[in-house]
Amino acid sequence: MNKLKTYVFKHKIKAVVITVALIWYAFCLPKNLFNTPTSTVITSASNTLLGAKIAKDGQWRFPESDSIPQKFKTCVLYFEDEYFYKHPGFNPISIFKALKQNLASNEVKRGASTITQQVIRLSRDGQKRTYLEKLKEFILATRIELKYSKDKILSLYANHAPFGGNVVGLEAASWRYFNRSAHQLSWAESATLAVLPNAPSLIFPGKNQQLLLKKRNRLLKKLYQKKIIDQLTYDLAVAENLPGKPYKLPQLAPHLLQKLSLSSSGKYIKTTIDEELQTQINALVESHYKTLSQNEIYNIAVLVLDVKTRNVLAYIGNSPTTKSHQKDVDIIDKPRSTGSVLKPILYSALLDDGMILPNTIVPDIPTQYGNYEPQNYNKTYDGAVSAKQALARSLNVPSVRLLKSYGLERFHSVLKQIPLTNVTFDAQHYGLSLILGGAESNLWDLCKTYAAFAGAVNHYTQTSSEYFSNEFTEPNLFANYKVDFGKKQREKPLFNAASMYLTFESLKEVNRPQEDENWSFYDDSKQIAWKTGTSYGFKDAWAIGTTKDYVVGVWAGNADGEGRPGLVGVEAAAPLLFSVFDKLPKSEWFTAPLDDMVEVEVCAKSGSRASVNCEDVIQELIPQSGLKTEACKYHYQIHLDKNLQYRVNLNCEDNSQMVQRSWFQLPPLMAYYYKAKNPFYADMPPFREDCVSKNEQLFQFIYPKPNAIIYLPKDLDETVNDVIFKIAHNKPEETLYWYLKSKYLGETKTIHEKALQPEIGDYFLTVVDEAGNEISTKFTISK
Incomplete structure (x- = not known):
């Protein structure tokens, strides 16, 4: 120690130089050798490439991977650096041989760079090839050998070596030239890629192909001579053709790639997508698109969820349409008018609240609330229909009346709790049309909601009648992430299990498309709870269905919002929905949540709990909350x-x-x-x-409703038409006498309708029957 101190004291300058040199050597290697941008790459759950987005610098350069296929590893070592695992970053023997040969020929005939030195050269891209630069590479090569393992250095080379054109890295080259992963390449293909970084320009078809072939075959022969491959493998390998025109990278989920690149640009993302299912649904969408496009309907979106895991199994953001028809727009997360797909949520809310039972009859009659007059799709009325059938048949008038009974503000609050993220305005902004498509939502949120209902029922029946605190969790796209459903709890997540189960029972009865309408006659048919929706103006067609295991959502329409005749859920979206379900495994039907249900006597005609006056009574399982419903009043x-x-x-x-x-x-x-x-x-x-009873209600106005504001209808030529006033009487054959502001208008019999054209103002309309019974209503005629 004393000798060292004495030496340093005597040779201060030399000691300082050595110290500085050692410090420089210790820190000469950059923290990150490569800072070049990389492509965004997504794979399926089974690690199959779904798609990639080119890097910001225009290069196909995949994110780094430590996994190098053994065939390529063997090929590149025997071609570039046979003593890679033995030298310290440089090969003195190769340097000596190269110097000797180059000096003898007075030109560069042979290189001596090791793979380690090539990694340094690649990391210092753009530096001039000078002796000083070679010296720096030499020093940095020894430094990198101290920092990284040999396998890491080799993976850096494989990930950053040039493979011709704008292709960088082994995996990108494998897909561009052979349309598959590097791990699936043959010996001939691996040898081709191993020799390319040495002369990347040789890859272009018709340019130096013979030279590339010779280099490849020379390497294959060396492998044979070294007994790496046998005679048959060698013969088959040299017989393989070289790659031709580069392949386009797979684009099985382009809109998912677009979505993930926003938050994970330049990363390698393993998704939850089932590659085989994604491919099959892509084909179904393309076929369905060809049909719909004949009616100038150009855009389609499909989402498939696994109920148990909430993983996204298939993500088709749009149809293979043209750029002019917005093929690049991802429809799945775009807000669109919901049509009728919110009706099952209201139905569940009513069951949960004890306001109805599944077969409770509800009015289906002409209805007007202020200026709002809902209409059924077929413009007819049933008078009375069970709540279950009103949902299955998607009747608008009963739905609006039920929403009015449940409370607009309450239902709006339910939608915010789910949450449906596009419901951004207050309840009054939407009004009662909220249940018919007055609000917007998106395929992602709607599928999430149906999956949450299915998952909650499953969890309840699979546990000790418990739910999870996070049933309405977001769907998952990442293979390495597991959804957290929260803690088990007795408290219902939104609605009780029985209400959601009975909603699915009702949706199972929805009439299927014509080609699938006889499903119930076949034992192997899939039981699916599903709902369609059609927005006002025929702009959006929806179909969303669920089984115990899967949720499928389909939207069809035009991204620019153009409506088309025939753009209705059951015709434009439903056929594709069932085609997708055909590709999924069959599921058992939901297990009834019996712990949340009770058997009661129900009136067979009214569907309400039986009263003492009901003679025809049946036993029915209802939610425990249904014990609050009123007894039959009919x-x-x-x-x-x-x-x-x-x-x-x-x-x-x-x-x-x-x-x-x-x-x-x-x-x-x-x-x-x-x-x-x-x-x-x-x-x-x-x-x-x-x-004669004085208390009996004998007749009732069909139109107008009390305090209605009526706008006189006009033809295209501005001619004002009559308003038709209507009454329903228990005895149609009765003669009725009509009065407007005490002025006698005439009488009607059997068909009780009166055509009038009053002036603008307020009116009382009075009608009297032969027995002297009368009814009146007030209305206003406005411009």
């Missing part, structure tokens, strides 16, 4: 005369002569439409003339 105990012809009471008939009967009777307006589609429905017999 059955009455009435008294008939002994001939069963007239109703009587104690004011006009002796008790011993009266016959007691239970009678199903709807209010006049409901009955007016109901009896047209239910021929066995019978109104209550009339009271005998001496027993």
Whole structure:
């Protein structure tokens, strides 16, 4: 130690120089050898390439990978640096031989760079080839050998070596020249890529192909002579052709690539996509697109989720249309009018709240709230229809009336809790049209919602009747991520399991497209809960379905919002939905959440809990919350005369002569439409003339509704048309007398309609029947 101190003291300058040199050597290597931009690359769950986006500098350069195929590794070592694993970064013997040969020929005939030195040269791209630069590479090569393992250095070479044109790195070259991963290459293909970085310009078809062939075959022969490959492998390898025109990289999920590149640009992303399913659905979408495009419908989107994991199994953001029809727009996350696809959420909310049971009949009659007058798709009315059938048939009027009963603000709050991210305005902005497509949502959020319902039912039946705190979790795209459903809890996530299960039971009854309408007759048919939606103006067609295991969502339309005749859910989206389900494994139907259900007596006609007046009663499983629903209000105990012809009471008939009967009777307006589609429905017999009841509601306005504001209809030529006023009477044959502001207008019989054309102003319309019963309504005629 003393000798060292003495030496340093005597040779201060030399010591300083050595110290500085050692410090420089220790820190001469950059922290990151390569700072070049890389391509965004996405793969399937099975690690198959789905697509890649070119790097910002215009190069196909995949993100670094430490995995090098053994064939390429062997080829590149025997071609570039046979003693790679033995030298310290440079090969003195090769340097000596190269100097000797180059000096003898007075020109550069042979190089002596090791793979390590080539890595340094690649990292210092753009530096001039001078003796000083060679010296720097020599020093840096020894330094990199101290920092990295040999395998890491070799992987740096494979990832950053040039392979011709704008192709950099082994994996990009493998896909560009052979259309598959480097791990799937043959000996001949691996040898071709091994010799390319030495002379990358040789790869271009028709240019120096013979030279490339000789280099490849020379390497293959060396491998044979070294007994790396046998005679047969060698013969087959040299017989293989060289690659021709570069392949386009796979683009199985271009819109998913576009989506992920926004947050993970230049990264290697292993997704949850099932490559085989994605390929199959791409083909289905292309076929469906060819059909729809004949009707000038150009855009389609499909999303498939795994209910158990919430992984995205297929992501088709758009159809293979043209640029002029917005083929690059990813529809899946774009807001579009929802049509009727929110109706199952309202149905579940009503069941959960105990406001209805599945078969509770609800009014389907002409309805007006202020200026808003909803219409059913077919412009007809059933009078009364079960809630279950109203959902299955997607009837608009019952849905609006049910939303009104449930509460617009309450339902809006439900949508915000899910959340549907595109529901951004307050409830009053949307009004009651919220349930018919007045709001916008997107395929991602809607599929997430249906998956959450399915997952909640599954979790409830698979656990001790418990839910998870995070049932409405976002779908997952990343293979290395597992969705966290939160903690188990007794508290329902939004609705109880029974309500969601019974919603699926109702949606299972939705009429399928014509080619699939007989599904229930086949034992192997898939049971699917599904719903369509069509936006106002025929601009958006939806179809979303779920089984116990999978959710499939389909949207069809035009990205620019152009509506088209025939652009309805059941025609434009549903056929594709069922084609996609055909590609998925069959699922068992949901297990009923019996712990959340109770068996009660239900009136067979009204679908409500049976009252003492209901004679036809059935046993039905309902949500426990359904015990709060009111008992049947449409059955009455009435008294008939002994001939069963007239109703009587104690004011006009002796008790011993009266016959007691239970009678199903709807209010006049409901009955007016109901009896047209239910021929066995019978109104209550009339009271005998001496027993007329003063409390019976005999007739009701169909149009207008109380306090309605009416705008006089006009033709295209501005001619003002009449307004048609209508009434429903329990006895259609009755003569009715009409008065407007006490002015007699005339009478009607059987068909109770009056055509009027009042002036602008406020009016009272009064109608009187032959017995002197009268009803009135107030309305306003406006411009």
